[in-house]
Amino acid sequence: MNTxxxxxxxxxxxxxxxxxxxxxxxxLASALAADPEIDRVIGVDTAPPPSPAGGxxxxxxxxxxxxxxxxxxxxxxxxxxxxVDTVVHLSLVSGPAGGRGDGxxxxxxxxxxxxxxxxxxxxxxxxxxxxxxxxxVRSTTAVYGSSPHAPAVFTEDTEPVEVSxxxxxxxxxxxxxxxxxxxxxxxDVTTTTLRFATLxxxxxxxxxxxxxxxxxxxxxxxxxxxxxxxxEDDVVEVLCRTARAxxxxxxxxxxxxxxxxxQCVRRTGRPVIxxxxxxxxxxxxxxxxxxxVDFSPEQLSLLSHGRAVDTTRLAAELGWRPKYSxxxxxxxxxxxRGGPGDLPRAVVDWLADLVRPIS
Amino acid sequence: xxxxxxxxASGSTADERLAELxxxxxxxxxxxxxxxxxxxxxxxxxxxxxxxxxxxYRHWFRVEALGAHNVPAGSGALIxxxxxxxxPVDALMLQVAVHDELGRPLRLLGAHLVYRLPxxxxxxxxxxxxxxxxxxxxxxxxxxxxxxxxxEGFKGIxxxxxxxxxxxxxxxGGFVASAIRxxxxxxxxxIVGAEEIYPxxxxxxxxxxxxxxxxxxxxxxxxxxxxxxLLPLPSKWxxxxxxxxxxxEYAPEEADDPMLVFDLTDHVRETIQRQLDVxxxxxxxxxxxxxL
Numbered sequence: 028m029n030t031x032x033x034x035x036x037x038x039x040x041x042x043x044x045x046x047x048x049x050x051x052x053x054x055l056a057s058a059l060a061a062d063p064e065i066d067r068v069i070g071v072d073t074a075p076p077p078s079p080a081g082g083x084x085x086x087x088x089x090x091x092x093x094x095x096x097x098x099x100x101x102x103x104x105x106x107x108x109x110x111v112d113t114v115v116h117l118s119l120v121s122g123p124a125g126g127r128g129d130g131x132x133x134x135x136x137x138x139x140x141x142x143x144x145x146x147x148x149x150x151x152x153x154x155x156x157x158x159x160x161x162x163x164v165r166s167t168t169a170v171y172g173s174s175p176h177a178p179a180v181f182t183e184d185t186e187p188v189e190v191s192x193x194x195x196x197x198x199x200x201x202x203x204x205x206x207x208x209x210x211x212x213x214x215d216v217t218t219t220t221l222r223f224a225t226l227x228x229x230x231x232x233x234x235x236x237x238x239x240x241x242x243x244x245x246x247x248x249x250x251x252x253x254x255x256x257x258x259e260d261d262v263v264e265v266l267c268r269t270a271r272a273x274x275x276x277x278x279x280x281x282x283x284x285x286x287x288x289x290q291c292v293r294r295t296g297r298p299v300i301x302x303x304x305x306x307x308x309x310x311x312x313x314x315x316x317x318x319x320v321d322f323s324p325e326q327l328s329l330l331s332h333g334r335a336v337d338t339t340r341l342a343a344e345l346g347w348r349p350k351y352s353x354x355x356x357x358x359x360x361x362x363x364r365g366g367p368g369d370l371p372r373a374v375v376d377w378l379a380d381l382v383r384p385i386s
Numbered sequence: 387x388x389x390x391x392x393x394x395a396s397g398s399t400a401d402e403r404l405a406e407l408x409x410x411x412x413x414x415x416x417x418x419x420x421x422x423x424x425x426x427x428x429x430x431x432x433x434x435x436x437x438x439x440x441x442x443y444r445h446w447f448r449v450e451a452l453g454a455h456n457v458p459a460g461s462g463a464l465i466x467x468x469x470x471x472x473x474p475v476d477a478l479m480l481q482v483a484v485h486d487e488l489g490r491p492l493r494l495l496g497a498h499l500v501y502r503l504p505x506x507x508x509x510x511x512x513x514x515x516x517x518x519x520x521x522x523x524x525x526x527x528x529x530x531x532x533x534x535x536x537x538e539g540f541k542g543i544x545x546x547x548x549x550x551x552x553x554x555x556x557x558x559g560g561f562v563a564s565a566i567r568x569x570x571x572x573x574x575x576x577i578v579g580a581e582e583i584y585p586x587x588x589x590x591x592x593x594x595x596x597x598x599x600x601x602x603x604x605x606x607x608x609x610x611x612x613x614x615x616l617l618p619l620p621s622k623w624x625x626x627x628x629x630x631x632x633x634x635e636y637a638p639e640e641a642d643d644p645m646l647v648f649d650l651t652d653h654v655r656e657t658i659q660r661q662l663d664v665x666x667x668x669x670x671x672x673x674x675x676x677x678l
Contacts (some may be wrong), residue, residue, distance in 0.1 A: 043476030047515070079554050134596050175501040178521035179424045179511075185521065249504025285423050304504070371415040379408040 035080065041067040042270055043111040045097060045149065046092070046118030046165075048072035048232045055115065059270060060089045067107055071095050071102070073141075074116065097145030103152040106159065112355045114153055115270050118145060119202065121150040121167075121195045121233065128231075135194060142198035143205075150209040163219045163269045164206050168279060169325055170222060171198035173252070173332040182337045183222070183277045188296040195323050203277075217273040222283035224336060227356040228259030229363030234326050242363060244292050245310055248301040252333025253285040258351035258359060265345070274344050280355040288330065291357060296368025298301060306330070407538035424522070425511035428491065435513050436485055440448075442475075443482040444606060446620050453627040454487035462530040462570040462628065462640055464561060465492070466654055468553055469536035469543045471580035472603045475618055477536070479514065480577065481577060483625045484532060493526050494534045495519075495561075499600070527568035534575075535561045537651075540600040546589075551666055553659045559651035562633075563641040567651075572629035574654050576661035579623030582672040584608065621672040626665050628657060 042059050046052040047070025060068045068090045070076065075092060095101045097118055106114070120138050123134045125339050146164075171181040178185060203220055210218040235254075238244070257280055265280050292299050302310060311322035342348050351359065410433065413419050421427045443449050455462050467480060477494055484492035494510075496517035501507040516522045518535065526533045536542060541554040565572050589605030607616030631654060640646055 096399075173506060176498055176517065178519050178525075180525060181518045181523070182521075239647055247504075249508065251425075251508040253421070253423070253511075285421060285425070286417075287421055287425060287427075290417035290419070290421065293415055296416075313662075333425075372412060375408060375412045379405075382404060 040065065041069065041109055041111050042113045042115060043069045043071065043106065043109070044115045044117065045071050045145075046116075048074050048076040048159070049117060050232070050260055051226070051259060051266070054074075054118045054230075054259070055117070055266045055270075056090045058263055058267050062267075065280065066272070067091065069093060069105065069107065069111065071097070071105060073097075094099055097149055098140055102148060103155060106152045110158045111156065112158050113163070113270055114149070114159055115163045115165075115266060116146065116149055116311070117165045117266075119165055119195075119199065121169075132336075138194065139198060142195075143201050146202045147205055150205055154209060154213055157367050159216060161217045161219075161273060162206070162209070163221065164202065165266075166199045166220050166222045167195065167223045168224045168255070168281065168334060168336050169329075170200045170203060171334060171336070172196065173325070173328040173334050177331050179253075180335050180337050181279070183279055183340055194323050194325065196381065217275045219269045219274050220277040221269065222277065222279050222336070223262060224255040224257045224279070224353075226259055226262060227256035227282075227360045229360065232261055232320065232358070237361065238322075238330075239291065239295055239360070240325075241297075243298050243300060244295065245300050245302050245307060246288060246292065246385075247307045247327075247331050248303045250304075250331045251287050251289045252330055253287055253335050254291060254329075254333055254353070255281045255285050255335050256353045256356040256360075257281050257349060258356035261351055261356075262351035264347075264350075265341070267347055268347070274342070276344070278341040278344065279338050280341055280349070281336050281338050282349050282351050282356045283338070284353045285335050286353050286357060290335070290354075293371065294357065294361060296371055411486050411660070414598070421512075424493075424514070424516045424526070425490065425508070426493070427512040430515075431513045431660065432485075434441050439478050439482050440486075443479055443486075447479065447485060447583075447623040448580070449479055449623040450627060451483040451487045451625045451627075452482075456627040456629055457484070457488055457573050458571060458630065459488070460530075462527045462568055463532050464527065464565045464568075464570055464575045465532060465533065465534040465575050465627070466658065467536055467575040467577055468551075468658055469538045470545070470550065470577070471543060471582035471618075472586050473607065473618075474536075474543060475583055476577050477518060477534075479580070479623065480534060480575070480625060481575055484534070489530070492534050493531045494536075495523055502619075513633070518560075520564060522562040523561065524567055526563060527556035527570050530576060537561055537655075542626060544586065544589075544601040544603070547581070547585035547587055553655055553661050553662070556651050558598040559647045560652045562647045564632045566636050566641040566647070567638045568637065569631050569634040569636075571634070572654055573630045573652070574628040574657040576626050576628070576658055576665050576668050576677070577623070578665045579621045579664065579672065580623075582621035583618035585670060587621070608631050620671070622669055624665050624669050626661060628661050 042065055044052055044056050047056050053076050056068050056070045059065050070090050071093045073096050075094060093105050095105060120141050153162055170187065171185060172187045185287055206218055226233055308327065311327060315322050419429050420428050470476060474602065481492045484490060490516045494515040496510055496515050498519065501517050522535060537556040538554040539557060546552060582640035584603060586603040586605055586607045590602040594600065605615065
């Protein structure tokens, strides 16, 4: 399947997936469980996966679920007892609201604790382990920030112009620095850091998908940011490939192309209210207070300045490109939410019909 | 260029043009159009933005573009031009010239100030321009685009009227390094006419600093006439592209050789100054005698 696979890659036997109760975690775990070359898939999370098959500890197929907090001391035992050789670390919480009930509902301090301390604990356990040979960590392109003074397209080597001071991006930056430290101390372990663009797809629930699901979309007057999405199928595929074979390094993962916010909004067919920046901040602050839409400061700056990344490094390493472009990923998301509204198109068609007989 | 003229000249019927218009509107309202990774929207640029600039280009400034054959067709090139006129109208006219003479979009590298401003920053991106930084310059040149720079920056565009057609210092020569890295030719370009559109005879530095602007000009019409003072004077313009300076004989690593970069920068600067002097004579008076 993979032309780059070095000989030792076939040693993969036992994979540990953190954050397995999340949407992507669950999909990845079942994809890995379906792979005959992998003997065991162990999923850990703070809450059991919302699985229809029921039973705690025995989730669909051959996935073994262990309920453990990353920031607690039990993880070492799990890794040691099971002779885990590959760790896929997905358990990053992007918002303090703790929407998916993973016990991080304690606001920003708990979120930071979970993301940063959890990763440190996990890496500490990996460093101790004699069996772990491969670590894949999920990160985000938010580490580059969003700024009018940054290059238009970020490569993996671009230093962010302004280091992010906000929630998730800051956590991800810290997580990445711990991963670099780990890679230095254990050069024999292959570490892969994947910086994902904004996830899009039928099953994704994120601040941005919630934003696009609103009946009326506020935008920042005078700003039309470039956005980039990656489809959940492609996310799972990239995680599978990096979990099954050695692909050391840091990689951007995003669908080809960009969409401007104005294009996204037009594709939804929903009405827009452009608000001057201070009013936008006020409205999103209210929405946030009312738990309608979660707008962190980094979401606000993304919706003002946007961000695009270069993905040639990943394509060269994997010999593969995401199946969904940014636009295709967004359209697939829209279809799953009942499809785009047709009013604007209908208005244009009506006008066209109206004018045709005259001319 | 032909898209625009053809539509007028060829006898496409009113019906066809109407159908085309509605197809365009339908694409726009449903978001079904392509934008490149820099945010360049070719359809909006060709059909709306450039169309709006053309009356200014043809009838107000009566721009003559010369030497378009000096810009290589179909491959990357770096156009280096003088900057003048208080407001960057010269950038817009150069954009029309490159589009209409070469049929290619001009990708300008603009000042940070532009991208900090709402509306303007995003409009600049939609018409194909981006921030002046080495990463973006390299990326555009590697893609084989025609990239334009004004190395004088604010020193050039904001200079007093008394210093017109005198080239200012050329920054650090970052544009030369980018051209060497990409192995694309540098096309020196002289723009004559922009100096006279808003003759800057004074400056209000205190107010400019307060507003965060590099300068706040006083012209014969501004601020005395209010918004009417923003009307550019109808000077006669000429834009000339000179013979390209080759950079493909250097290895990409030589972009890190400051001596080579400075030498090339000086060479390009002298070429443009010489070109300006000749072209200015050739143009004659900026305004018809009846105006002045």
